[in-house]
Amino acid sequence: MGNAEEYSLLELCLYLASHWKKIVLNCAVVVFLLLVLREFLPEKYSAEVTLQPISSNTNGELSDLVGNLGNISQIAGLSIGGGGDTKTAIEYLKSRTFVGRFVEKNKLLAEVMAVNGWDSNSDSLIFDESVYDPKLEKWTRQVEFPQKAQPDFWEIHETFTDEILIVAQDLSTGLVNVKITYFSPYVSLKWLTMFVDDANSDLRNKAIAEAESNIKYLKKQLAHTSVSEMRQTIYNLIGAQAEKRMIAETKKEFAFKVIDYPQVSYESNKPESVITVLIGVSIGLIFSVVYFLLKRFYVFARS
Secondary structure (H helix, E strand, O other): OHHHHHOOHHHHHHHHHOOHHHHHHHHHHHHHHHHHHHHHOOOOEEEEEEEEEOOOOOOHHHHHHHHHHOHHHHHHOOOOOOOOOHHHHHHHHOOHHHHHHHHHHOOOHHHHHHEEEEEOOOOEEEEOOOOEEOOOOEEOOOOOOOOOOOOOHHHHHHHHHHHHEEEEEOOOOOOEEEEEEEOOHHHHHHHHHHHHHHHHHHHHHHHHHHHHHHHHHHHHHHHOOOOHHHHHHHHHHHHHHHHHHHHHHHOOOOOEEEEEOOOOOOOEOOOOHHHHHHHHHHHHHHHHHHHHHHHHHHHHHHO
């Protein structure tokens, strides 16, 4: 009990207070370093859009028809509805397949992998020429085997999803927020618009292809079926798949409906000076307190 009383909370506070000058100095040093580091951080700007996933609302009667076909429906992989499974559609936005196709289709490889700044006066991107020479349109980065100078889909996906793209769903509302962060606010907005349009287009084309494949398969089954009830069921399923195809062909916002359209944001993602100072003071204070307490306990233990 004597040791517990000796090292009471009050005495520890008094001990720390006796080193207040060193603690303040440590905080000042950390704040200074963070402010210097902040100046070297590139300015980046975000564009955001709120989306409502359009899930497939399967009609109950047609679902029963699919169930009646048993193995036939399982083999064909029949599905009836709109944009498909919501979770699958959201994961598709972050998939290597879609991200790679998006970058390749829109010829954004150099912009994604080799830009390190933006000149606001000329509204032009600044390339890291040790990685890519924009004049020669040639990759100049030095890499070790088996990597190549030009980044592959793995690198593109990692960079895009780690540094540029954020996809998050609000579980309470089901709405999806997609954010693109980049050096130029105009490019961020442009890419975000293209990203949502391409996602809807890809998922729409996929649904059309699936519906056409299902119709083709069902017609083959129809030719080999003589049971009238089964034939009627297949006819109904063919009609459902034709309806699904028609909806996909005419619906631009097939998988995601835009709820809140994005606008150009000129607010940089670089932390404000006040926030930087507060973070620096917090880090310096925590570091100093832990250091002096450990030092105090060490001295006491040795004595």
